[in-house]
Amino acid sequence: MKAHDGMYIDGAWRPAAGQDVIEVVNPVDEQVIGTVPAGTAADVDTAVRAARAALPDWAATPPAERAARLGALREVLVARADEIAGTVTAELGSPLKFSQAVHAGVPIAVAGSYAELAATYAFEEKTGNSVVHHEPIGVVAAITPWNYPLHQIVAKVAPALAAGCTVVVKPAEDTPLVARLFAGAVHEAGLPAGVFNLVTGLGPVAGQALAEHPGVDLVSFTGSTAVGRQIAAIAAGQVKKVALELGGKSANVILPSADLAKAVNVGVANVMSNSGQTCSAWTRMLVHRDRYDKAVGLAAEAAAKYGDRIGPVVNAKQRDRVRGYIEQGVAEGARLVAGGPEAPRETGYFVSPTVFADVTEDMTIAQEEIFGPVLSILRYEDEEDALRIANGTVYGLAGAVWAGDEAAAVAFARRMETGQVDINGGRFNPLAPFGGYKQSGVGRELGVHGLAEYLQTKSLQF
Ligand code: NAD
Secondary structure (H helix, E strand, O other), X not given: OEEOOOEXXXXXXXXXXXXXXXXXXXXXXXXXXXXXXXXXXXXXXXXXXXXXXXXXXXXHOOHHHHHHHHHXXXXXXXXXHHHHHHHHHHHHOOOHXXXXXXXXXXXXXXXXXXXXXXXXXXXXXXXXXXXXXXXXXXEEEEEOOOOOHHHHHHHHHXXXXXXXXXXXXXXXXXXXXXXXXXXXXXXXXXXXXXXXXXXXXXXXXXXXXXXXXXXXXXXXXXXXXXXXXXXXXXXXXXXXXXXXXXXXXXXXXXXXXXXHXXXXXXXXXXXXXXXXXXXXXXXXXXXXXXXXHHHHHHHHHHHHHHOOOOOOOOOHHHHHHHHHHHHHHHHOOOEEEEOOOOOOOOOXXXXXXXXXXXXXXXXXXXXXXXXXXXEEEEEEXXXXXXXXXHOOOOOOOOEXXXXXXXXXXXXXXXXXXXXXXXXXXXXXXXXXXXXOOHHHEEOOEOHHHHHHOOEEEEEEXX
16 A cells, blocks of 8 residues: 655645545455545645646757657656566456556557657648648647556657647546556656646546636537536636546447358457446447347357456446446347356446346347456347437447448448448458547547647637
């Protein structure tokens, strides 16, 4: 157990304004592994003032120099990759190999991509008799969740810094340790004081104070729809920009010509990855009625193989929430073919890899984001039916299409109301825009589109 002190503000660790702390718990054994200060509105105010003070110089720093700092930050993340992976495993509970490959690996790729983009992006363009300057929006508030704790910080901070913005991060209560580690990395990379600031604390206290602060120009939030709505309402009141990434209920559409075994196995792996705590997870598998029973058998087999290999979910509340959804699925008439609501272990926030068959569109488990290792398999009659089901939720974040013929998969994908579609198992691309249609959110992260979120244009006419 380690008591971590201070907030990273204006280039140094400074004492928190209050005395309260947040306990950080290892979800595998339920032991408290550390505490961090619970920030207050006073800490947030100090951090936002530091970010505002640092803004003019950072915004005026040539993009090539900003790129060099981001490159240095990437190098520090590389050097500290083992420490990052170990920290995420301790506070999120994910298996170490996954932490190494994804929780440490993806932020390195994203930081690297923005080091490159900062150096190459056309911050100035000509159109007719005008020169258009792409200028930083200003001070960014980044409020992040726990499921990909470092990725979600870097996917906001790296483009913001590349754009010339300054940032205050409020990380999730469950995973503040990797956020502190990141602050250390920023320091080591030599970013000027005040360009990056970190305030740990509770959402309704520090998070809300940050979203409400008049010194913030843009709030970038990832998390639940309920909090996203509140943040959008606050921002509307102050006419400031928001970016919201609010989750999904994505469809994995297996067309009749697809390689069924591959589509099912990759589909199950996608849902079980990170213990189902992935906003873009394909939690609804759509299979043609002729191959439905075969798909269900394959999925049950694949899920059973995961057995003990997946990590726990993040905390007791999430575990209870996920189990509640499993019980509701049973109560509403879905057929359990793998897993179930019982605790697979006595200690730790574990949930069994669970697969439901005979799920119909109207069921709660087919509509709401569960955020646990739970897959629903739905039956469709023909392609039009599949499309209707795929588009039949309030969300539209991601999805997958499988077909024997790639062109047929693409044609189907183009009709889906969603922001990302993987064709026949296409890999994650950190340069492709990520974000939602419908209630999955507002705005895009990653790549050049993610950078544009942090810029505003000024046109000069000649
Ligand atoms: P949450 O929305 O409460 O928390 C996300 C972040 O917002 C955290 O940093 C939190 O401290 C902060 N926050 C909370 N209340 C706030 C407020 N009033 N003002 C400002 N900031 C505030 O999410 P949660 O409770 O951790 O998870 C609940 C559900 O949200 C999950 O079960 C899942 O369905 C969804 N979720 C989605 C994502 C995603 O990637 N889209 C990530 C995490 C959770």
